[in-house]
Amino acid sequence: MDFHNLSKKELVEELQRANRELWESRDMLQAIRTGEIDAVVVQRDGSEQIYVLDDANITYRKMIEEMNEGAVIFNPDGSVLYCNKAFAGMVKCTVEEIISKPIADFIDPEFIELFNNLSGSTLKDPVRKSIKLRPGSGEHIPAMISLHSIPTSTLEAFMMTVTDEREKLYIKKLNYQQAALEKLTIKLKKAKEEADEAVNLLKEKNFDYAILNKEYVAINNKLANANKELLTAKKKAEKSDHLKSAFIANMSHEIRTPLNSIMGYTKILANSAKDDKHKKHIEVISQSGKKLLHLIDSIVDLSRLEAEEMKIEKTVVFLNDLMDSIKAQFEPFAVNREGQPLEFRLLLPENIKDQPVIYADEFRLQQIISNLLSNAFKHTDKGYIEFGYKTEAGEDKLMFFVKDTGTGIDKKDREIIFNRFQHGSNSSKKIISGTGLGLAISKGLTALMGGEIWLESEKGSGSTFYFTIPLNRVEPESSLKPEKSSISATGIPRLAGKKLLLSEDDLFSREMMVYLLEKTGAGLFTATDGRETLRMFQQHGADLVLLDIRLPKLDGYQVLKEIRSIDPDTIVIAQTAYAMLDEVRKFKLAGFNDYLIKPVSDEELYGLLHKYLG
């Protein structure tokens, strides 16, 4: 340095600087000499050499400085005096940034309490604790600390080692996860085993199912067979039901035919009865025959109603005339069992001038009223019986009634008496004859006509039966009163010179008819089958043919067809059994002039002969 160029002031300043450096060098030398320093830095070959003094215990210091655990020294105020690189790494700062700063700056506030008011006296024993570090950035770090007080003469301080627990926790977590995974694996394995078991079971079950299925199919087949059998049985039953109906129809025919003869000849016998005793006996036979006939008719009616084969034949009906004729028919029965007369009244509505003319099945209407009246007479010993009909203006139905003062009917019996073969339970007190079919038939007939039947009764004081039918009035112009049937007894027609041809296969019926027809004086030819009838007609001709419908070889329809082709004007009367009544309409369509229902009564036969040949 060239001091000659400096001013006086500059020289003073330079002197002061040199003096200061001298003092500093002297202090340094003094410090080194008294051991007040840790190291000496020497410049050599452009780099710094640090010489550490012997008493600084370099080995242990080096260990602390380089170890992976954090190490921090701080004083009672909490100022950091030292920290190693590991700790600096944990809190993401440099060592220089940490030293001299409060330790609290690097601890999660939650755990700061521990570092407040620390002193050698409060921390006699080391403290181990899990805390969290607060790094300069990022998440707080879990750490295990071990806190010690360092008792030295020169310095009161605390030393803390810090273990980063992230890895440990991570491992713990990993272990936990591992354990969970293992558990899961076990569960999975178990589940798989169960699944396998289930699969096996299913396989076995499947086998079972196969067997079951087989059984099911077998059962199904059996069921199908059973069904088939059932169907066959049903068909059989239906067939048998049909057969039953056919049987009834046939039986009725077969019974009627001999009955026809019995009744016919009974009548003949009655006319030639020798004395009263004989007359009485013949009367019994006649009554029994009538009852039998009625029974057969009832059975046929019922079986038809049940088979829904019954047909309603509507004609023009003069209602009051019908009621009058029914009254006349029952008049003889208006006595009780002791022979005392019973009051028997027909009540016709007084509010109408002209008698109603309606479309209805006269035969069936009469049948119902007759059934109800016969019941009334059967059950009544004293008092009266009255019957009639009512009609209200504007009403579209007629209501008929039959009232008696007889025994009456129990409430519990009121429903069942309309069932077939049912008599009221009280009937045992009085001997009641009857088929038990009358009310059942009446009910069936009313229903078929579109009406209802019911009764009102009080036990001991009589019953009233009501039934309704739809009211179909006939317009006045078309209701010309027909000529009263020529059935009215005008005696035996005189038919001399006329030719009659009787066709009847049943011997007794034929003989009875022959007996009745011979009385007319007409020329009579008989035939026993269809072919013979036709042959007789071709040979002799006839004014009137009485043609049985059910004829052997050639039936009535075929015979009629042939007769009509020979002579369309010949009167041909069909003879039919009651069971064939449905055929009446067919007769008309086929071209028969009229019909007779067997057993043929002499009145009917003679009536017809009067009508066509008289």
Place this chain on the structure above:
Amino acid sequence: MENQDENRGKSSHSGKKYLLRLFITGSAPRSIIAVNNITEICRKYPDADLELEIVDIYEKPEMAREDQIIAIPTLIRILPAPEKRIIGDLANTREVLAGLGLEYS
């Protein structure tokens, strides 16, 4: 404690900026004591505009050359000028304060 610090801190040096740099060698005992002493001093003058810089010469040896450091620990007063150096563990507080130009209270 804060009240006491306040009383101690009342001094004429307020407004002056102090920049101090302490050179240490890791966990060496005198370095630690030096840190302890200088932080104590800093704490006693909370009002003073004191900035302390710690330099570990193990971490930054080049800093030793720049500041021509020979012995550790050494405290340098960089501001206010002129520069002043104190060598050792800074145990003699009176001497340190005098050296730094801070009034002893």
